[in-house]
Amino acid sequence: MHADAKLDTLGYFCPMPIILTSKKIKELAIGQVLEVTSDDEGIKKDMPAWCETTGHEMLGLEEEQSASGRIYKAYIKKTK
Amino acid sequence: MNATQSEAASVLAQLEATKPERVTIVLLSGDLDRAMAAFIIATGAAAMGMQVTIFFTFWGLNAIRRKGAPSTAKDWLRRMFGFLNKGGADTLPLSRFHFGGLGTKMMQKVMKQNRMPGVPELMKTALDLGVRFIACTTTMGLMGITKDTLIEGVDQFAGVTTYLAEAKQSSVNLFI
Numbered sequence: 001m002h003a004d005a006k007l008d009t010l011g012y013f014c015p016m017p018i019i020l021t022s023k024k025i026k027e028l029a030i031g032q033v034l035e036v037t038s039d040d041e042g043i044k045k046d047m048p049a050w051c052e053t054t055g056h057e058m059l060g061l062e063e064e065q066s067a068s069g070r071i072y073k074a075y076i077k078k079t080k
Numbered sequence: 081m082n083a084t085q086s087e088a089a090s091v092l093a094q095l096e097a098t099k100p101e102r103v104t105i106v107l108l109s110g111d112l113d114r115a116m117a118a119f120i121i122a123t124g125a126a127a128m129g130m131q132v133t134i135f136f137t138f139w140g141l142n143a144i145r146r147k148g149a150p151s152t153a154k155d156w157l158r159r160m161f162g163f164l165n166k167g168g169a170d171t172l173p174l175s176r177f178h179f180g181g182l183g184t185k186m187m188q189k190v191m192k193q194n195r196m197p198g199v200p201e202l203m204k205t206a207l208d209l210g211v212r213f214i215a216c217t218t219t220m221g222l223m224g225i226t227k228d229t230l231i232e233g234v235d236q237f238a239g240v241t242t243y244l245a246e247a248k249q250s251s252v253n254l255f256i
Contacts, residue, residue: 011195015124019205022127053128 001060001075003035004028010071014042018050021076025056028078033059036074047074055079102250103132106243109256110139111175112184112199118256119202125252126209134206135243137216140256141225142167143199144213149229158224165223169200169231207233214238 007024009017017038028034036047044061051058059075103125107118118140122132136144147170151162177183191198197205207213212235220226220237227237236242247253 013194013196015120015127016197019123019127019209022129022209050128053130 001035001062001073002033003075004032006035007037009036009038009040011039013040014046017043018046021047021050022054025076025078030078030080032078034076034078036076038072038074039069041070041072043072043074047076051076101130101252102246103130103252104243104247104250104254105132105134106255107134107136107140107143108138109175110142110172112172112187113175114256115140115143115169115172115199116202118254119199119206121254122206122211123202123209126206126211130252132206132209132211133214133246134211135214135216137219138223139165141215141219141223141230142172143169143203144215144231144234145225145229146231147171151224151229152226153224158222160224162224162226162229167225167229169203170198172199203231212236214242216240216243 005024005028007020009020012020017036017040021034021036025034036043047061048058056079057077059077061075062073064071064073103122105118105122107115109115118134122134126132142165145167147168149167151159153159153162173181174184174187177187188198213233214236215230215234215238217237217239
């Protein structure tokens with residue numbers, strides 16, 4: 001999926017991925033897409049919940065297997 | 081309804097819809113694990129755009145005390161209490177398995193290895209995100225904790241009425 005900016009939160013536990021996302025999204029323009037990479041499984045539920053509360057659009061979540069474990073990539077479109 | 085009235089109504093509805101949700105947390109405990117839970121919820125809520133206030137009372141005040149700052153309470157009893165009751169965000173003990181400090185040290189080591197933020201880091205993040213800290217003046221007085229021994233960033237010194245006024249408007253209210 002296309003992304004205008006990327007955020008690496010590998011190795012961070014809840015709530016850091018969400019906090020870093022909320023800071024990073026401020027740097028984007030409306031309509032741009034942010035890719036957040038995380039290895040915390042909680043992000044599968046937490047990121048959609050964050051999007052629902054803040055009003056940003058959750059475009060999708062991709063999972064891949066790496067040598068050190070599962071990696072999740074969330075795509076968020078800034079809406080405001 | 082005339083035009084001006086409906087306009088006012090729509091403005092009001094819009095205000096209602098965009099009003100940030102509020103979270104109030106009372107932190108009574110001075111335990112590392114409980115304080116961590118409080119700060120994780122606070123920072124998470126702030127990152128979700130919610131307005132967060134934490135009220136520190138009793139042992140919870142230890143989280144916002146500067147480490148090693150001596151109590152300047154006027155009478156010796158309270159000064160003694162302030163001395164015995166050690167403060168500082170990085171000195172909080174685990175509620176279980178503290179083992180005279182060994183258990184807590186081990187937990188802090190594991191947290192560091194896993195890049196998990198500790199209480200001091202979470203507290204700093206909370207302040208950065210605009211979480212408001214309120215210190216309870218009654219328990220400060222009881223425990224010989226004076227204003228000058230608290231960290232910078234404590235927004236208000238207040239009592240139960242301030243807490244209730246805020247809690248009344250909150251959709252999430254926790255006592256930890």
